Amino acid sequence: MPYHEFECSKCIPERKKHAVIKGPGEDLTSALPQGYLSTIPGSISERGCAYCGAKHVIGTPMKDVIHLSHGPIGCTYDTWQTKRYISDNDNFQIKNTFATDMKEKHIIFGAEKLLKQTIIEAFKAFPAIKRMSIYQTCASALIGDDINAIAAEVMEEMPEVDIFVCNSPGFAGPSQSGGHHKINIAWLNQKVGTVEPKITSPYVINYVGEYNIQGDQHVMMDYFKRMGIQVLSTFTGNGSYDELRGMHRAHLNVLECARSAEYICNELKKRYGIPRLDIDAFGFTTLAEGLRKIGMFFGIEDRAQAIIDEETARWKPELDWYKERLRGKKVCLWPGGSKLWHWANVVHEEFGVDVVSVYTKFGHQGDMEKGISRCQEGALAIDDPNELEGLEAMDMLKPDIIFTGKRPGEVAKKVRVPYLNAHAYHNGPWKGWEGWVRFARDIYNGIYSPIHQLALLDISKDEIPTDKGFETQRMLSDRDLSEDITASTVLHQYSGKYDCLAELSGKTYPRFETDLAHAV
Amino acid sequence: MDMKEKIEQLVDYIMKNCLWQFHSRAWDRKDQNAGVLTKATQILCGEAVELETPTDRCFWVDAVCLAEAYKSRYPWLAAMSKEEIKQIMQGLHERMDYLTITGSLNLELTDQHY
Numbered sequence: 001m002p003y004h005e006f007e008c009s010k011c012i013p014e015r016k017k018h019a020v021i022k023g024p025g026e027d028l029t030s031a032l033p034q035g036y037l038s039t040i041p042g043s044i045s046e047r048g049c050a051y052c053g054a055k056h057v058i059g060t061p062m063k064d065v066i067h068l069s070h071g072p073i074g075c076t077y078d079t080w081q082t083k084r085y086i087s088d089n090d091n092f093q094i095k096n097t098f099a100t101d102m103k104e105k106h107i108i109f110g111a112e113k114l115l116k117q118t119i120i121e122a123f124k125a126f127p128a129i130k131r132m133s134i135y136q137t138c139a140s141a142l143i144g145d146d147i148n149a150i151a152a153e154v155m156e157e158m159p160e161v162d163i164f165v166c167n168s169p170g171f172a173g174p175s176q177s178g179g180h181h182k183i184n185i186a187w188l189n190q191k192v193g194t195v196e197p198k199i200t201s202p203y204v205i206n207y208v209g210e211y212n213i214q215g216d217q218h219v220m221m222d223y224f225k226r227m228g229i230q231v232l233s234t235f236t237g238n239g240s241y242d243e244l245r246g247m248h249r250a251h252l253n254v255l256e257c258a259r260s261a262e263y264i265c266n267e268l269k270k271r272y273g274i275p276r277l278d279i280d281a282f283g284f285t286t287l288a289e290g291l292r293k294i295g296m297f298f299g300i301e302d303r304a305q306a307i308i309d310e311e312t313a314r315w316k317p318e319l320d321w322y323k324e325r326l327r328g329k330k331v332c333l334w335p336g337g338s339k340l341w342h343w344a345n346v347v348h349e350e351f352g353v354d355v356v357s358v359y360t361k362f363g364h365q366g367d368m369e370k371g372i373s374r375c376q377e378g379a380l381a382i383d384d385p386n387e388l389e390g391l392e393a394m395d396m397l398k399p400d401i402i403f404t405g406k407r408p409g410e411v412a413k414k415v416r417v418p419y420l421n422a423h424a425y426h427n428g429p430w431k432g433w434e435g436w437v438r439f440a441r442d443i444y445n446g447i448y449s450p451i452h453q454l455a456l457l458d459i460s461k462d463e464i465p466t467d468k469g470f471e472t473q474r475m476l477s478d479r480d481l482s483e484d485i486t487a488s489t490v491l492h493q494y495s496g497k498y499d500c501l502a503e504l505s506g507k508t509y510p511r512f513e514t515d516l517a518h519a520v
Numbered sequence: 521m522d523m524k525e526k527i528e529q530l531v532d533y534i535m536k537n538c539l540w541q542f543h544s545r546a547w548d549r550k551d552q553n554a555g556v557l558t559k560a561t562q563i564l565c566g567e568a569v570e571l572e573t574p575t576d577r578c579f580w581v582d583a584v585c586l587a588e589a590y591k592s593r594y595p596w597l598a599a600m601s602k603e604e605i606k607q608i609m610q611g612l613h614e615r616m617d618y619l620t621i622t623g624s625l626n627l628e629l630t631d632q633h634y
C-alpha cells in the first residue's frame with residue numbers, strides 16, 4: 001500500500017494509513033486510505049460534528065421552516081453568513097436563527113419546559129411559518145430531554161403546525177457525515193409519505209443531494225422545467241417542508257451529493273421502488289450526460305438535447321478562453337466530501353488544470369474510491385487532514401491554487417497560495433453551463449490576481465524589481481500564449497451578468513400539452 | 521494491444537467518468553455492475569434490451585451512455601465480432617467486480633444497513 005507519512009504527523013503513527021499517493025499502475029485495491037473513523041487525538045481536524053452535519057448542511061436549506069437548535073446558543077454558530085444556501089422566500093432560513101439558549105441551570109434541572117416555551121414563542125413570532133425542525137445537541141442529548149414528546153405535545157395543542165425532530169447530537173458520529181446519515185433516515189421515517197403531492201407531469205423526480213449553494217438549484221430547476229419535468233422536491237436546497245413529505249410519489253430520484261444524501265435514495269428505492277440515478281451537474285460534458293440520462297429515462301431525450309445544444313453553443317467559447325489560460329496549473333482539490341469526485345476529472349478535462357492532491361474532511365472510503373479513480377497519477381489523497389498536514393502538502397506540491405473551505409483556505413493564504421471556497425463558492429452559482437464558466441473565471445481571478453503576485457514576493461529576502469510597472473491579469477495570463485489564442489475572435493471572457501439568477505425568477509416555460517394528459 | 525490492455529482502457533473510462541459502479545454496499549454494486557454492463561453488452565452487440573421496470577430503465581440510460589462512449593473512443597471495438605465483444609465485456613465485468621467489490625478495501629461495503 002502506497003501510504004504517505006507526513007513528517008509533521010510522525011508523532012501520530014495512526015495517521016499514516018489516512019494518506020496515499022496513487023502511483024503508476026496502482027488501482028483501488030492497492031491505494032485507498034482509511035476513512036470515516038474518529039479523529040485521532042492530537043490531530044487538529046477540520047471536521048464538523050454530527051449536529052452540524054444534520055442541521056447546518058442538510059436541515060437548514062429547507063426554506064419554509066423554523067430551524068430550532070435545542071442547546072447552547074453557541075451551537076448555532078454556522079448560520080449567519082457562513083452558509084450560502086439561498087432560497088426563493090427571501091432567505092427566511094438564513095436570516096433567522098433559533099436556539100433554546102440552554103444554560104447550566106437547564107443542564108441541572110432539565111430543559112423540556114424551556115423547549116416548549118421556545119417552540120411556541122417562535123411560532124408566535126413568525127405566524128406565517130407553520131413548520132419547524134428541532135435539532136438535538138450534545139447538551140440536550142446528555143441530559144435526556146425528550147424532544148419528540150414535547151414536539152408531540154405542541155402539535156396537539158397547535159394542530160396547524162408540524163414539527164420534525166432530528167436527534168443527531170454532535171457526538172453521534174465521527175464527523176458531520178454521521179449527522180447526514182441520521183437526518184436522512186429520520187426524515188424518511190417521520191415525514192415521507194405524510195403528504196400526498198399533486199402530480200402535474202408524467203415525468204416526476206426528486207432532486208436529491210442539492211443544497212442550492214448560491215443558486216445552483218435555481219439553475220438546475222430551469223433545465224428541468226424546460227424539459228417539462230416536475231420536481232416534486234429538492235432534498236434540501238430551496239426545498240419546502242411539505243414537498244419533501246411527498247417524496248414517495250416520484251418516479252426517479254436524481255442524486256448529486258451521494259455523500260450526504262444517498263441514504264434516503266437507497267431507502268426510497270428499497271421501500272417505494274423509486275430508482276436512483278447519480279449525476280454530475282458540474283461541468284459541460286458531465287451535466288450534458290446527466291440531463292440526457294434523465295431525458296432518456298422518461299423518453300424525452302430530445303428536450304434534453306435541445307438544452308445541451310443551446311447552452312454548449314452559448315458558453316463553450318468562454319469556457320475555452322479560460323482553459324487556455326489555466327492549462328497545466330496545479331490544483332489541490334480539498335473539499336468536504338463529494339466535490340472531490342464531482343470535480344477531480346472534469347476540472348482536468350475542461351479547465352486543463354492538473355489535480356495534484358485530493359482530500360476529504362468527512363468523506364467515507366467510498367468517496368475516496370471515486371476521487372482517487374478520477375484524479376491523475378501521482379496525486380496525494382488525504383483523509384481527515386489536519387492543518388499541519390495541509391501546510392506540509394502545499395510545501396511539497398507547490399499548488400497554484402486550492403479549492404477548499406474558508407478555514408483551511410485562510411491558512412493557505414498565509415503561505416501565499418490562493419484559494420477558492422469549495423463549499424460556498426466565490427462568485428457562484430457554479431452548476432450549469434454558465435455556472436461552470438463562472439467557476440473558471442474565479443480560478444483565473446485567483447491565480448492571476450496582480451495582488452497575489454505581489455504577495456509572492458518576500459520583502460525580507462527577495463529582490464524587489466524596480467523596472468516593472470503595474471501588471472494586469474491579462475499581462476500575466478497571456479504572457480506565454482500564442483497569438484492565435486490571445487487574438488482569437490471566437491474565445492472570450494465571461495460575458496454573463498453579475499446576478500445570473502435574476503432572469504430565472506420571472507421566466508415562463510413551455511407547456512407540453514400531451515404531458516398533462518399523461519400525468520399520474 | 522492484448523485483451524487485458526483493452527479491458528483496462530474500458531475500466532479507465534468507467535472509473536474516470538461514471539458513478540454507477542460506486543454505490544455504497546456490496547450488494548448494490550453487484551446489481552449495478554451486472555445491470556449496466558449486461559445492458560451495455562446487449563447494446564454493443566445490437567441485441568434487444570429489456571426495459572420492463574424503472575430499475576431496468578435506470579440501468580439502460582447508463583448503459584447507452586457507456587456504449588456510445590466506448591464506440592467513439594475505442595475504434596478497435598468496431599472491428600470485433602459479437603462473440604469477441606461479449607468476451608471482452610465479460611472480462612470487463614469481472615474486473616469491475618474485483619475492483620469495486622471482491623478486491624475493494626472499502627470497509628463499509630459489508631455494512632448490513634444503509
